[in-house]
Amino acid sequence: MAKIVAGTWVEIEQIILTPAERAPTLPEDTKKVPYVLNAAGFLLADAELGAPARIRTLIGRELEGTLKAVNPSYTHSFGAVVPELLTIGLKEAA
Amino acid sequence: MSSRDMSYHAVMSRKNEIMKASLGIDYDDYIQSPIAFDYERMMSETGYSHADVERIQSETKVGNTPLFELHNLTQTVRRISPPGKGARILLKDEAANASGSFKARRASISAYEAQQKGYQGMIAATSGNYGAAVASQAAQRGLKAIIIQEVFDSRGVGQPEIIEKGRKCEAYGAEVLKLSVGPELFYLLLRTLEETGYFNASLYTPFGVRGVESLGLEIAQQVRTACGKDPDAVVITHAGGGNLTGTARGLLVAGAISTRIVACSVDLSGLHMASDHDFNRKSFTTGHTGFGVPFATWPDRVDVPRNAARSLRYMDEYQLVTQGEVFYVTELLSKIEGLERGPAGNTSLTAAITLARQMDQDQVVVVQETEYTGAGKHQNSQLSFARENGIEVRLGDPEESVPGKSIVIPKHLDQVRGKIQDMERLRTSYLKNAANQYPVDRWDETDFNFLAEDLKVSQDWVRQRLTDL
Numbered sequence: 001m002a003k004i005v006a007g008t009w010v011e012i013e014q015i016i017l018t019p020a021e022r023a024p025t026l027p028e029d030t031k032k033v034p035y036v037l038n039a040a041g042f043l044l045a046d047a048e049l050g051a052p053a054r055i056r057t058l059i060g061r062e063l064e065g066t067l068k069a070v071n072p073s074y075t076h077s078f079g080a081v082v083p084e085l086l087t088i089g090l091k092e093a094a
Numbered sequence: 095m096s097s098r099d100m101s102y103h104a105v106m107s108r109k110n111e112i113m114k115a116s117l118g119i120d121y122d123d124y125i126q127s128p129i130a131f132d133y134e135r136m137m138s139e140t141g142y143s144h145a146d147v148e149r150i151q152s153e154t155k156v157g158n159t160p161l162f163e164l165h166n167l168t169q170t171v172r173r174i175s176p177p178g179k180g181a182r183i184l185l186k187d188e189a190a191n192a193s194g195s196f197k198a199r200r201a202s203i204s205a206y207e208a209q210q211k212g213y214q215g216m217i218a219a220t221s222g223n224y225g226a227a228v229a230s231q232a233a234q235r236g237l238k239a240i241i242i243q244e245v246f247d248s249r250g251v252g253q254p255e256i257i258e259k260g261r262k263c264e265a266y267g268a269e270v271l272k273l274s275v276g277p278e279l280f281y282l283l284l285r286t287l288e289e290t291g292y293f294n295a296s297l298y299t300p301f302g303v304r305g306v307e308s309l310g311l312e313i314a315q316q317v318r319t320a321c322g323k324d325p326d327a328v329v330i331t332h333a334g335g336g337n338l339t340g341t342a343r344g345l346l347v348a349g350a351i352s353t354r355i356v357a358c359s360v361d362l363s364g365l366h367m368a369s370d371h372d373f374n375r376k377s378f379t380t381g382h383t384g385f386g387v388p389f390a391t392w393p394d395r396v397d398v399p400r401n402a403a404r405s406l407r408y409m410d411e412y413q414l415v416t417q418g419e420v421f422y423v424t425e426l427l428s429k430i431e432g433l434e435r436g437p438a439g440n441t442s443l444t445a446a447i448t449l450a451r452q453m454d455q456d457q458v459v460v461v462q463e464t465e466y467t468g469a470g471k472h473q474n475s476q477l478s479f480a481r482e483n484g485i486e487v488r489l490g491d492p493e494e495s496v497p498g499k500s501i502v503i504p505k506h507l508d509q510v511r512g513k514i515q516d517m518e519r520l521r522t523s524y525l526k527n528a529a530n531q532y533p534v535d536r537w538d539e540t541d542f543n544f545l546a547e548d549l550k551v552s553q554d555w556v557r558q559r560l561t562d563l
Binding site for chain 1: 101102166170215238239240245246248254257258261264267268269270271272273274275276277278281282290366368369370371421422425426428429430469470472473474475476477478479481482487488489503507
């Protein structure tokens, strides 16, 4: 697997609590899955995707976890058109 | 520190010492019993007068937001109202605060306090606009910020609105810890407070609520200038209770004692807030009944020993609206008032329409917030996401909608009706929670007095209701 070089903006994943370690009162579906954290930062040393890695976050804190993504970005949008919204207010504005 | 036991139970059991170190407030000083505490003394001993708050907020681009009269919406509402009905609708454009929501008020005093006390940074656990507010205020005060957010389900999927809120925190230079679904957010908050020694910018401290009081004060002053009278009703989106508590307290300080305080939440009844499966089946991440009802009926379920946000102390009425109604009204605001704002902030606008229809034309109803909008935080993003996740989205009567299954967008404004919640039931539910917390036979005069004040009722009402339980 390709090596990601130190200094790259990356995202790591940590398992904060395994299903067994989680809070006692949880709904069944949540109880079955681990409690997971994602955080982004600059990679401190060369690492491979899926391998342990350390990062420095925007505020300078060091965190470690499994290297999950390289140059994580925001791709959220306005979504596919919702035609039901388009005609709202047209009559009132007239 | 690294040698300490970091397991869930061990960290949770260190809650009190972590809280004390991260806030500098000794709650024991105010606590009178497992139920009662000296609320007003706690609020007054924040050390910040209203003049201080105004000065602090003006330093960091908070407050003095415009109050707009929504003439077109008022006219439109009057056309569907009985003769003589259709109150003037005014809107406080809180999106104008740094970070785009009223939450900047709530974060501003905490940031100032953290700076004054020499903390290096501040931490907040929130999936709402508060994260961006803390990040923005921290940036201006030279503090580091860590925002802990519930973002994605076990598939790694997050709603566009939450993704956007995470992006905004990062834009202000914060470290954002993005979590899967679960109440262990609080555990991670404690752990991170302990690791960093940062200030706990909890939503529920006296600082947070104090910061919102300026909103009530400004509304009273601006409505008096614009209308020559006090507002007849102020509608407030209700979740954790700080927005309502702070605004109502500010109105009272300004002397607007007869203004009706109306809470409003999006009805998400039936969805479990800690459920991994339900997480992406709701289009609102705050301002909904999943927070609004439990926090009203037991405020002390929060990340500080006693909650400064106590909504039933001030609430006169509580309206529920559906997701479809809020999306409709958000679109309507853009089209006829030329104001594009985020849906969550328009929850109270939705309830204000129902109220205005029942009120006389010379009366004034104030919608006390808006929030910023953009990709993700927009009715089109959120409805599109809902549809992709198997939620039925259609036009019709919003009363037919089922949270988590369908969103029904009204066809006409007269289908925006809201639903009144029974205040007596809420107050009774609070009393039951208090009784579970502390056996009734041990309640003394202090407890009865506290409960009466906390529920905005007489002691007689409390005693009478107990005999009915």
